[in-house]
Amino acid sequence: MVMSLLKCLLFYFSFNELTTAAEAILWVKTGEKFTMKCSTTLKDQDGMYLYVGLDRDREVLYYYQRGSKLTSRKGYWDRVTTEGPVDQLTITVSNLTIEDTGVYWCVYTKVNKSTFNNFSTQGKGSTLVVVNDDAPQLPCPTATAVTLTPFHLANEKLCPSGVVNIIIIIIITSLLTILLCAVIFLIWVAPRVKRCCNQGGSTPQVFPESVYEDMARKHTYPPDTQVES
Known part of the structure; x- marks a missing residue:
């Protein structure tokens, strides 16, 4: 299943980019191993890095030419072995998982002893490794024409x-x-109702108690009020 989907993705989206970047393609199953060879025509290289990913996202190992010292990175301990000189190095990665899928790059390095500058050069042998599980493979989906017919219930009228x-x-x-x-x-209707409300009776005038007290002191009375003799 995973193998089929991966094949389809590689074919439709990035197969051209991956195959251009990689010089070889290997299809392996989980739990198995793959072997690749890194080489360079440059002489007296100090060491070689092995990366995985189109942008060299993850470092797999570093091989130091002096003393043939191999340093595996985290996640590859006890899974990587090498054979041969640094300029013709054969690398084997075992116990593969789906996460090991990617493009593997060889990068050679040499330090200028006078300037102490480090020069890096890509080596030959970059390989695209596709790891598959043991599930059965299915063919890539293809577009098919589908004719839709109206659906009605049996007793529907x-x-x-x-x-x-x-x-x-x-x-x-x-x-x-x-x-x-x-x-x-x-x-x-609405304008006439509003007009009738506006033409309603006037509101009687109400005097607060303070006004009556003030009038009593000044001997004045509210309008329309008679004083008994």
């Missing part, structure tokens, strides 16, 4: 077109009637 048209006309007529009544109310 379709309404005649004439009845449907009548129902639609009744609904539209009802909506138009409601809309017309709302317009008539806003244009004709």
Whole structure:
């Protein structure tokens, strides 16, 4: 399953980019191993790095030419072995998992002893490794034409077109009637109701108690009030 999906993805999206970057392609199963060879025509190289990923995302190992010292990185301990000189180095990675899928690069390094600058050069032998599980492979999906047919229940009776048209006309007529009544109310009824409210009786004048007390001190009385003799 994973193998088939990966093949499809490589074919449709990035197969051209991967195959251009890699000089070889290996298809292996989980738990197995793969072997690749890194080489260079440059002489007296100090060491070689092995990276995995299109952008060299992860470092696999560093092989130091002096003393033939191999340093495996985390995740590759006890899984990597080498054979031969640094300029013709054969590398084997065992006990593979799906996460080991990627492009493996060889990068050679040499230090200039006078300037102490480190020069890096890509070596030959970059390999695309695709790790597959043991699930059965399925072919890549292909586009097929599908014809859709209307579905109806066994006892379903379709309404005649004439009845449907009548129902639609009744609904539209009802909506138009409601809309017309709302317009008539806003244009004709609402202004008259407002006018009647504005022409209502006047509000009687009310004097607070403080006003009466002040008038009593000044011997004045509110309008329309008679004083008994």
